[in-house]
Amino acid sequence: MNRSEIVAAVVRAVGEVLQRDVPDVTEDTRLFDDLQLDSTSILELLMAVEDTMVVEIDPEGLDMDSFRTIGTLVDYLQGLVDLVSTGNAG
Amino acid sequence: MTRESTDYLRRLKTALTGDPATPLAFLCNFEVETQWARHHIGLPAPAAAPTEVVQRMEELGLLLAGPGDVILVKNAPDQGYLRYLGEDLGIGLPAVLVPETTTGDRSTAEDLLNSPQALDRLSALGRRGARLIPMGTSEFEEKLAVSAQVPLAVPDAATFERVNSKIYSRRITEELGLPPVPGWCCETLGELRHALAQAAGLPGPVVVKDAYGVSGKGLVVLDTAAKADRLVRILERRAARTGDDRVALVVEHWIPKRADLNYQITVDRRGGVRLDFVKQALTERGVHQGHLMPADLNDDQHALLRRAAEEVGGRLAADGFFGVAGIDAIVADDERVHPVLEINARFNMSTYQGGMTERFHAPGHVALARHYPVRSAAPLVFDDLRRVLGPLLFPASGGRLIVTCFGTVNIGAGNAGTGDGTPHQGRLYTLLTAPDHDRLTALDRAVQAALAGVIQPREDS
Numbered sequence: 301m302n303r304s305e306i307v308a309a310v311v312r313a314v315g316e317v318l319q320r321d322v323p324d325v326t327e328d329t330r331l332f333d334d335l336q337l338d339s340t341s342i343l344e345l346l347m348a349v350e351d352t353m354v355v356e357i358d359p360e361g362l363d364m365d366s367f368r369t370i371g372t373l374v375d376y377l378q379g380l381v382d383l384v385s386t387g388n389a390g
Numbered sequence: 391m392t393r394e395s396t397d398y399l400r401r402l403k404t405a406l407t408g409d410p411a412t413p414l415a416f417l418c419n420f421e422v423e424t425q426w427a428r429h430h431i432g433l434p435a436p437a438a439a440p441t442e443v444v445q446r447m448e449e450l451g452l453l454l455a456g457p458g459d460v461i462l463v464k465n466a467p468d469q470g471y472l473r474y475l476g477e478d479l480g481i482g483l484p485a486v487l488v489p490e491t492t493t494g495d496r497s498t499a500e501d502l503l504n505s506p507q508a509l510d511r512l513s514a515l516g517r518r519g520a521r522l523i524p525m526g527t528s529e530f531e532e533k534l535a536v537s538a539q540v541p542l543a544v545p546d547a548a549t550f551e552r553v554n555s556k557i558y559s560r561r562i563t564e565e566l567g568l569p570p571v572p573g574w575c576c577e578t579l580g581e582l583r584h585a586l587a588q589a590a591g592l593p594g595p596v597v598v599k600d601a602y603g604v605s606g607k608g609l610v611v612l613d614t615a616a617k618a619d620r621l622v623r624i625l626e627r628r629a630a631r632t633g634d635d636r637v638a639l640v641v642e643h644w645i646p647k648r649a650d651l652n653y654q655i656t657v658d659r660r661g662g663v664r665l666d667f668v669k670q671a672l673t674e675r676g677v678h679q680g681h682l683m684p685a686d687l688n689d690d691q692h693a694l695l696r697r698a699a700e701e702v703g704g705r706l707a708a709d710g711f712f713g714v715a716g717i718d719a720i721v722a723d724d725e726r727v728h729p730v731l732e733i734n735a736r737f738n739m740s741t742y743q744g745g746m747t748e749r750f751h752a753p754g755h756v757a758l759a760r761h762y763p764v765r766s767a768a769p770l771v772f773d774d775l776r777r778v779l780g781p782l783l784f785p786a787s788g789g790r791l792i793v794t795c796f797g798t799v800n801i802g803a804g805n806a807g808t809g810d811g812t813p814h815q816g817r818l819y820t821l822l823t824a825p826d827h828d829r830l831t832a833l834d835r836a837v838q839a840a841l842a843g844v845i846q847p848r849e850d851s
Contacts, residue, residue, distance in 0.1 A: 343433055343610045347620040356627065359434040366436065 301381050306374050313348035317341050327371030355380050395456030396745040405658035406543040413520040416461045418448035421497055423604045425528035426551040430638035432600030432608055446797035450742040455484035462487050464498045470772035471796040487511055499530035509538050516540035526550045526736035544713045553711050553735045555601040556640045563730040566701045571728045573642035579629050585641040586618045594644055601638035651685055651719040653695055654740055655703045657712045663703030668695055680760030691727045698729035714741050751823050756830050761817040769800045779840050789824025789833040
């Protein structure tokens with residue numbers, strides 16, 4: 301899964317949580333300030349990302365810095381995907 | 391204007407110490423719930439550092455404490471704000487004790503425990519009869535009481551922790567025969583699976599809440615079977631990893647509601663219960679935004695809340711608790727009142743405002759306690775804000791604005807436009823009073839317009 305696919309998966313998951321389309325977002329779009337996600341949405345967002353990306357996320361392994369922007373969350377997920385790829389290759 | 395203590399404060403002192411003149415050392419430790427939650431397995435969540443906004447809210451103690459009392463705070467209040475409270479509002483202010491050693495990542499009680507000079511001053515107050523009154527007691531406040539030799543005016547940490555669980559709230563509501571919100575208590579993953587399976591057969595979404603979740607956190611709304619499955623899957627993975635399938639959760643039906651309510655009781659040391667007030671709570675996506683007074687309720691609805699206050703207070707007393715408890719309730723769309731959504735047996739935002747409403751909320755008038763999310767381009771002093779708000783801060787026929795917490799204004803100052811996405815930015819806490827709802831709404835708009843001139847309000851304000 302490449303980075304643009306991960307971005308698309310995160311945007312889909314955000315749309316599912318907010319129950320609306322989220323057009324015109326970039327990696328710099330802020331999850332709380334720009335998209336009005338709130339702290340009650342974080343677990344739901346991670347659950348949705350798990351389904352759209354078919355990865356396993358441990359919410360307790362993240363910190364709130366990963367939720368600053370679309371890009372910071374993608375950074376974390378990219379790390380997960382890379383880890384899985386490395387594991388599969390090995 | 392008077393510089394005496396309010397009746398509200400004298401009643402609180404009498405209930406907790408038996409004497410309306412007992413000097414109190416107020417410690418507004420809003421983070422105490424996090425300490426109670428550490429002993430229980432809730433919903434999985436990312437690690438969150440203590441927020442500065444919560445730490446700065448401790449200056450709310452200025453509103454509740456009186457002359458002869460002291461507030462223990464991590465940061466000294468703004469001098470201009472103290473002048474405003476003392477000279478413009480005529481409030482008799484407490485002394486302020488700031489520990490000489492502070493760090494951002496620990497509680498004020500821990501700071502005090504590491505500050506010998508402040509501890510000495512606190513001990514001196516203890517020798518003069520002062521009692522320590524935290525918002526709620528955790529092991530840190532217990533240690534502080536021992537180290538400073540200032541006895542607690544409230545129960546110990548174990549008692550607070552026991553009665554502040556949402557599982558406790560649900561169980562006593564059912565035992566007392568009060569109309570519960572339909573739902574289940576879950577202490578194992580198996581019980582959660584069972585509850586979600588039963589909930590799936592009923593219409594509407596359910597909400598899963600941490601037994602020790604703080605406001606606006608520790609809950610997830612499940613409106614499809616797929617989401618319920620996802621949650622169970624994540625929790626099963628955690629249980630497999632840790633070898634521990636315990637949880638401390640409640641599952642409740644999401645009831646369509648007309649209004650959220652918050653009422654406060656004070657349970658005295660002999661088990662007497664007083665209903666202090668009933669307010670309409672304003673929430674947005676589960677996050678507390680403010681309170682409206684008086685609440686819009688009919689006589690029967692008031693009567694049910696009075697009964698619930700008496701019975702819940704009596705049960706708290708029987709379980710070893712005395713002190714202040716805020717109780718959340720809801721009025722459903724069909725006007726049925728569910729009088730106990732959760733019990734917060736600790737000081738609440740409203741607790742600190744009790745003295746201010748006694749002084750400034752005239753009978754027959756309406757009042758709104760709310761905060762304005764703000765983001766300043768650079769740190770402000772209170773006198774900057776005073777110039778901006780100008781006449782709104784003084785009594786007028788259209789109502790009056792009272793600033794109830796200034797310390798939270800500068801949170802995130804200088805971050806405007808940097809895209810850091812921090813969820814908590816500056817907040818201005820206020821109380822607005824006006825003769826009627828129309829003028830209250832106009833005053834609210836005028837405050838927003840005035841703030842827009844200097845402080846960039848957030849888009850969600």
